[in-house]
Structure formats: structure tokens, C-alpha cells
Amino acid sequence: MGLKRDVSLSVGLRYKGPSGYLTYILHRIGGLGMAIFISVHILSAFLGGKTGVYLNGIYENWAFQIFIFFCVLFHAINGLRITILDLFPKLLEHQTEAIWLEWAEFIPLFGVAAYVISSAGLGA
Amino acid sequence: MANVHQFDVVVVGAGGAGLMAGLYASRNAKTAVISKLYPTRSHTGAAQGGISAALGNYEEDKPEWHMYDTVKGSDYLGDQDAIEFMCNEAIDAVLELEHMGLPFDRTPEGRISQRPFGGHTNNETGKPVRRAAHAADRTGHMILQTLYQQCLKNNVNFFDEYQALDFITVNGKTAGVMAVNIATGELHTIHAKSVIFATGGHGRIFEVTSNAYAYTGDGAAILLRHGIPLEDMEFFQFHPTGIYKLGILITEGVRGEGGVLINGKGERFMPKYAPTVKDLASRDVVSRAIYTEIKEGRGVNGKNYVYLDIRPETVNKFAVEDGRTNPDGSKYNLTAEQVLQKLPDIIDFCRVYLGIDPVTQMMPIQPTAHYTMGGIPTNKYGQVVIDDKNTVFPGLYAAGECACVSVHGGNRLGTNSLLDLVVFGKHAGLKAAEYAKTADFEKLPDNPLAESQARFESLKNGSGKENVFNLSTELKNAMFNDVGIYRNEKDMQSALNKVRELKARFKDVAVKDTGKVFNTELLNAWELGNLLDVAEVVAMSALNRKESRGGHSREDFPERDDKNWLKHTLVWNKDGKLEIGYKAVTITKYQPKARVY
Amino acid sequence: MEITVKIFRYNPETDTRGNYVTYKIEGDENDRVLDVLEYIKGMRDGTLAFRRSCAHGVCGSDAMRINGRNMLACKTLVRDVGANITVEPILGLRIVNDLIVDMEPFFDNYKKMLPYFINESPLPEDGRERLQTVEDRARFDETTKCILCACCTTSCPSYWANGEYYGPAAIVTAHRFIFDSRDEAADERLQILAETDGVARCHTAYNCTEACPREIKVTKAIGEVKMAMMTGKV
Amino acid sequence: MTTKSRKLSLKQRGLTYFETQMWLFTRLSALAMYALILFGLIAALVMGARNQMDFADVMRWAFMPNVTHIQSTNVPDVAPWSSVFWKLTAIALLFVATAHGVHGLVVIADDYIASAGGRKIARLLSIVMMVSMIAAGAVVIWTS
Ligand SMILES: Cc1cc2nc3c(=O)[nH]c(=O)nc-3n(C[C@H](O)[C@H](O)[C@H](O)COP(=O)(O)OP(=O)(O)OC[C@H]3O[C@@H](n4cnc5c(N)ncnc54)[C@H](O)[C@@H]3O)c2cc1C
């Protein structure tokens, strides 16, 4: 009896916290994305030959590159925030500001990069 | 039979008293604690100010002084043997709590910090003394947590969210309790040799109250139905400083730290009513003073409230006037930081519920129904006594706010309740376990569930004309307005009639919810039944006592009358009709005399 | 003023999933959300189920999601949340009836923290209190305020993902004892928290701190526990 | 009365637990990756990245300064990149990132696998994955 405890992605995202869920989930996606990318990349370089070229094709696709860049940039910036706050719990008071700062860094950097990659991708 | 559990001792209620009893009983007997709330939700957690003991950590203090203050506070209605017992045990009780890990605030020497509280005095100088040991303004919370934690450590058996519905007695002896598992709606029989009731008070019979929704007098009502009397039910404490309209308590600790009461004209009025201790007079005195100010048109903006002021500049100004100093004799100087640090929860309440900051603004307050002095009569070992000769009911115990030992008499001193919980909770637990060692289990009746089931069924099957919410609102209004701080014959009679009318209407109450899982509607209706039973006893006892004493003050009988009324009231339920009797007050050291602060 | 309240309803005996029911009532902006719920239960639909007791934010009974955020219904006024109110049960625990969730897993995690004072050394010879400086007492003051309402744990993304995680409330309890200079079992608790479902599960999401009605800086407390693990200083 | 300060041994404070060690490693490796990436980035700039290369090239270089990555840029002289020093640097970055990433996968897997057995399997798989990734990556870097 009773409803299960599952919290779906959409329910979680609708929780009106201090963007905690968003950064948490994006950090995860970023980490996972990179992990997958790196494995594929190493695999392709290691195997070489036909499969290598095929795999290369996937991640050299410009859309995939934007995704990877998103993963890298977000994960790196958010990871730095987590690292600093974890190693200096005193700074946690400034959590809200830290998240603001994070977005302030991420959005322009990612915007520019996405523009560069996509225009290069579309132009080619 | 399904759902039968067997324990030597069963404790009903997991507040301070119930947990202390459970802890001590479980050391010597197989013990279960059942509670309709998860233990840490008990109302002991709401207690703010402190627990009293003559530790003397700041200045000289003695258990005898504590005793005298308590006797005087009770308006001489408290039983002095029990009071002496409690005050002597107080020091060890508080130290024991500390040894259990309770995080008391500390003095610069690292000892338990103490603060002044209403009615606590140095008997030689008459000045306030620091007797209330405290953990910020959440002492009760810390006691509740600490005791629950110790119970976990000692593997006490808990039945969380089980509501006791009935007491089972066989041949005039205790046989156990009946309870419903709220989460499943199943009825359970808990077969026991000893039962300890620690179900808290019944402040929910009043409109404006500091009490929890759970304060519905379950224990008292259950026992009343089994022919056990209730003692001194007319004595109900109105705490002077509840948040206007909401009734949420602002601890006396605020005045202990130097806060003062200010009327609508901006004057400090307590010196008029209590020249020596002023704002720190005992609660009944302060509540009446506020009420008088309001009645005489000096409430704020003509409304039913006055101000409580803890702004440092006010406090320091009056500290100079009162000659208040620090323990080392230096000038008393309260800072905004100290207010924040010593009264964090109060600041929080004001911000949330009033939208004001007490450091810069005054708090609008009004007296609020707060504490049940009366209750299930017991002796100082927590044994329930059922008549004027103090005959013990075998295997039945009570402790905490639901019990009447009586150490609080006509008026409880602040911080004495928490002390009452730990002292008498402990002894009730010990005695209950001791009794269980010698006694045998009574044979359960064939169907112990029958009666409770019938009661439940009749609630569910009422004609459904009456609404629980309306009935309880009417009850609370009648009781607050007519059996409140000031009482008179006419109003009380009308309240009593009202309660009786409501009791009749209650028979037709509507319960729509037919479910089993967390059927809170049914349980609320059942609780309303208890409130009505208890309210009738309160109104009737109050109407009967023709004098003013402690929390019971009558406009038509403004004086205390020791000749006729220095006695406890006992009320029995005899087949649905209430009967009144009396019991002598035990007086040992202190003869009654006029009570001035 | 008119208040529109949308409440999550789930009747375990007839429903397979929850649904929302909207009530319109007259109320005051100074009413607590709890008062609003009481009124609806009293006058509109008695079957509405929720827990409550103290009505002023000290017992921890009535944690729920109000307008999408964990709060205590008794500590939230209509004026703080506006006249359109959505009330839902807290997340990450099994819903058993309307706004009531099964709290057992939450308390089980609490109980794993050795949530009691441990000091087996002899008491002071004079039988008096164990001494503690004002600073030592202040060290863990904040975490003693916890009322186990579960607002924090049920707002934690990590707990949503994984119910095995002990959760912030349990760590707050552990913090209260680890940093109590009188307690002697800091090491045992740190070792419990060093396990897979302990503090490593906290990803500094901060929802917990934001949700705590007692204004405990939960993430900071967790951070202090993490640092105690690294440095060994308690 | 003095304020008490205690210091716990490594075992007492839980630092001998795998989970705690990895928690610390995740953070330290994050810092290490920043350091190594910055190092590569600066090297790229010093070697003329400003005017000969596009954005993607710089990134590639920064994140893994090995020969294959640099060959695809316009930097005229790739010879220094075949040195043992740069090879080791690249392998260090590979090692750190892989260990960090794979443990991250374990953390995520733990969140969705509650059974002890399942967790064991996930861990085993991740160790295999980590070892093979590092080995394969190292071979690529070393031989290129
Ligand atoms: C706001 C406030 C502040 C206070 N401040 C102070 C103070 O500073 N100092 C002081 O000394 N005193 C203070 N008091 C008074 C004191 O806190 C209470 O009198 C005392 O805590 C009562 O404790 P108890 O154990 O009797 O009851 P509670 O702690 O209320 O426990 C009652 C228990 O009984 C259970 N229960 C009730 N009915 C049933 C049933 N039918 N079946 C099963 N279980 C049931 C409940 O679940 C609960 O666990 C204050 C009171 C209030 C309201």
C-alpha cells in the first residue's frame, strides 16, 4: 500500500530549491558525458582502422562537440565550486553567490564556444 | 487473538515524563512505550525556558528556598511532602540529565548556566535568584531529545503512532491498554502488569493556547471513564505572554533576561502589582495584571494585548532602576547579540509569526492557556490514588502534566513542570517495574477490544448532523471566555451548560472518512470526545470552588478562603454523572499566609 | 481574502495514483498554511490527512511541499506564499495517505548514527556536571536545534536518487555528538559516515540548508564532518 | 577550564575507508586536472597557439597534450611532444582523469543499485574498465 518513493527527473527539477538539483544533475550528466566520450575516444585511437574512423565520426560531429564542450565546461566550473566549498566549509555561507558566479562564467564562455563550434561546423 | 502484545510495564505517552518512566522501568522490567506522536514530536519539545534546581551555579541557592517558592507559587494548595521531595531530588535530576548528555548552556566556569524565572527567589533577600537551568530557549526540546536518545541506547520498545483508546482493568487491577495503530487502523491489546499514563495536558479546550493539537487530555478522559477521579481540574495556568491571537508562547525567560511588560500608554505596569519582583512575579499574578490593564482600557490601541519589551535599551534602563546587577556585582548590560544568542527561537517566532524583530520592536502579547495543574491524582511515587484516603490503584501510574501529585497546587512555577516530568517520571517508572516484579498478569477479558470497537463504531455511525470542527470551536470559545483568567458564577454556569449541550450534540457527530490508514478524522473526533469530558470536569470544578486561589480567580469571590477551601477537589464520573469530593492538602513546613510578590 | 489551495490527495484504499483537488476558502494573510489545512479538513473534507501537533514549528510533524518547496505548514504564513497555494507531500518517502508519508526509513537512518551521548568514563568525583567551556558548547549549538522534520533529507537530490543515503538530517545528528567535547564516540560515528552511504553521498547540492525550518546550516555541518574526517580534528 | 581539542588517528576518523579516500581523491584530482590543463594550455599558447590554431585545437591540446592532438594543429614543430616528459605528463592526466571519471561512474551506479551484490559487480566492472582504459590510453600515447 502507498505510493513508491521514486522521484522522477521532472518532479525533482520542479522542486524550488536554490538550483541545487539543476547543478547536481548537470554535473552528473557532464561527468557521464565526458566519461563516455573519453572511453570512446581512447577506444577509437586504440583500435584504429575502420571502427576507429567510424567512432571518430561520431564525436567529431559538431553537435556532439557542443555537447562535449558543455559537459566539460559545466563540470569543470561546477566541480571547482564543489571542491572549494567542500575543502573550506566556512565558505558555504556564500553558496548562493557561488552559484551565481558559476552561471556568470558558464553562460558567456559556453555561448562563445558554441557559436564558434557551430559556425565552423555549419560553414564546413 | 491477533495483535496482543505482552509487557511487564507499558507507558502511554512519550514526552519527558513517559520517556523518563520508560527509561527507568526498562532497566528492571520488560517495557513498552506507546505514543500517538512520534516521541520527538511530544509537546515537551516546546518547553523553552528551563528546568529548575537549586544548583547555585551563579549564586547561593538552596532546595529549601526552592520548596518555599513552590509552595508559595502553588498558593498553598500544593502537597508539601511531595514538593519537598521534588525540590530535594531536583539537583540530582538535572545533573543526571547533564550526564545523559543534555547540552545545557554553560557558565564561564563550565558549569550549567542558570537564569532567573518568575517566582524563584532568594528567601532571605526576596530578590530573584537564578535557578532555571537552560539550553538556550529550547530546554524542553533538549530534554525530549536526550531522553529519547537514552531510550534508544537502552533498547526500549517503542510503539510509535499508536494511540491508546482504553485502559483495561480486571478485578480492580491493571491489565493493560488498548491502542490503535494509526498507520493501519488495527486495534491492539497490550497486556501489562503496570500501566503508566503520561499523556500530557488538555489545553486544547481553550481558544488561545500554547498547547499542541495533541493536547486533548486522552489519559485523563480514559481513566475518568473507568471511575478514577480527577484532581484540582479547576486550576489551569494562563501564561502571561503568548503571541497575540496565536497563543504561541514567549518564554518567561525573556523577562528573566530583563524584559518588561508595557501597557498601551507606554508605562511599565508590573511594579504596581508586584512591587518586589515586578515582571518576575508568578504567572497567575502577571496574567491577571495584564488582564486588568486591558480591562481598564490600557491595552494597546484599545485591543486585547500589551507589549513585552526586550529591546536592550529598555532592559538596561530598567535594570538600573531595579538595581539589577550581574552575579559579580557589575552593571547589568544586555546587548543585542546576547538577546540573539540567548533567545534565538523567540526571535524566530516573532519574525515568522509577527513579522517583527524583538531587538528593535516590542512584541504584542496576551495571556494564553498553558498548563494543566490538575489531573490524575497520584502520590509522590507516581502511583494513582483514587480517593481522599490516597488508596492506591494496583498497577496504575501517572506522571507529567496529565498527573496531579500535587506539586503545582493552584499555580505552577515556571520550570517546575520539566522538573516534575523527570522526577516523577523516574519514580513512576521505578515503582511500576517494582510492582511488575511481584504481580502476575491479570487474565484478559474474552474480548478486550469490544468496548473500544463499539465506541469507534458509534462514532462512525452517528447521524452525521454535527461537525467536529464546529463543535470544538464552540467548546474552545466557551471555555476561554467563560472559564478563563477571571471567572464568575454566571459565566461558568453558562460554559458548563454549553459543554453539556455539546456533549449531547457530539453523539450525532459526522465522520466521513471510512478508511483505516491514518484516519485522522476519526481520531480527531474521538479526541473531541475526550476534550468534552475533560472540559466538563474543568467547568464543574471551577464552578464549585468558591474562592480565588492561584490560577483560579473569581470576580465574585476575590479572596482566598483557607478556612473552607484549603483542600483538593476530586471529581468522579459515576455512570455518566459527575460527583465532587475533596481531599486534604498536606502541609508540613509552611503554613498558608498572604501571597505577595 | 480568497485563498486557492491545491492539495495532493491520495487515498490508499481506492487510488492507484495521486491527484490534485482544489479548494477555495476565505482566509487571512496572517493565517498559517496549517490553519488553512485545518479549516479545509474541518469544513470541506474531513478525509484530508496530514500530521501536525505543536502548531508553531518545534515538533517537526508537518513538513510538506508548499508551492514546490519543503516547509513546515505551521511555520509558513499565507502572506509568505501568496493566495495561490499548492500543497504536496515531501519527496523521497513512500506516500501513505494524502500528505502523510512513511517516516520509518528516515528514522532508521537517524538511528544508525548512534544518536545518543556516549561517555563511559567515570563521572566527576563530586557527582556534579561534566565541565564544558562556553566555546566548546557553542561548537555544536546549531545542530542541537534539529527537530527531525525531514525537510532537509527529502529535499536532497542525492537522497531522491538513493534512499540508502543516510541523508542530511542523520548527519546533522551525528554532528551534534561528534563535536560535543564531552562525547567519546566521535570516531565510531565518523567511521559509520565514512561508509558508502555516508557523507560521500553528499554532493553539496545545498537544498537541505535552504529547506531547514530551524535555520541550521546543514551543508556547513556536513562539510565540518567531512573535514573532521580529513583532518581528524574534532 | 580549557577548550578541548582532540585529534583522531587516520583509522578513527574514517580515512582508511575507501569511500572517504575516494571522496578526497575526487577533489584533489579535480584540482590536479585544473593544474595539468592549465599547464597544457599555457604550453599551447607559448608555442604559438594564438595565431595558428582554431578553438577546437586549443581545447584538444589543453585537455590532452599528446602528439596526435598536436599534430592536427598548425604548430610547426611537434618534435618536443614526443619527449618522455610530455608523454608522462599526458599519461598522468589520463590516469587522473580516468580514475576520477570511473569512480564518478561508480558513485552514480551506487545511487541506482541498492543491493550489495549489484554494487560489487558495478565496482568490479569499473575496475576492469579503468585498468583497460588506462592501459589502452597509455599505449596510444606512448606509441604515437
Ligand atoms: C510552549 C510551552 C513552553 C513550556 N515551557 C516550560 C518551561 O520552560 N519549563 C517547564 O518546566 N515547563 C514548561 N512547559 C510545560 C511542560 O513543557 C509540559 O508540561 C511538559 O512538557 C509535559 O510533558 P509530558 O511528558 O507530561 O507530556 P508531553 O511531552 O506532551 O507528552 C505527551 C505524550 O503523550 C502521548 N499521548 C497523548 N495521548 C496519547 C494517547 N491517547 N495514546 C498514546 N499516546 C498519547 C503523546 O504522543 C506524547 O508523546 C511548557 C509548555 C509549553 C506548552
Ligand code: HEM
Ligand atoms: C577540471 C576538470 C574536472 C573537475 C574540476 C571535476 C570535478 C569533480 C568533482 C568535484 C566531482 C565530485 C562531485 C561530488 O561528488 O559531489 C566530480 C565528479 C565526477 N566527475 Fe569530475 N571533474 C573534472 C573532470 C572530469 C572528467 C574529465 C571526467 C570524466 C572522465 C569526470 C567525471 C566525473 C564523474 C562521472 C563524476 C561523478 C558525478 C556525480 O557523482 O554525480 N570529471 N568531478
Ligand code: SF4
Ligand atoms: S536539520 Fe533542519 S530540516 Fe533537517 S530534520 Fe533537522 S530541523 Fe528538519
Ligand code: F3S
Ligand atoms: S541537499 Fe543533499 S547533497 Fe548534500 S548539501 Fe544537502 S545533503
Ligand code: FES
Ligand atoms: S505542527 Fe509542529 S512543527 Fe508544525
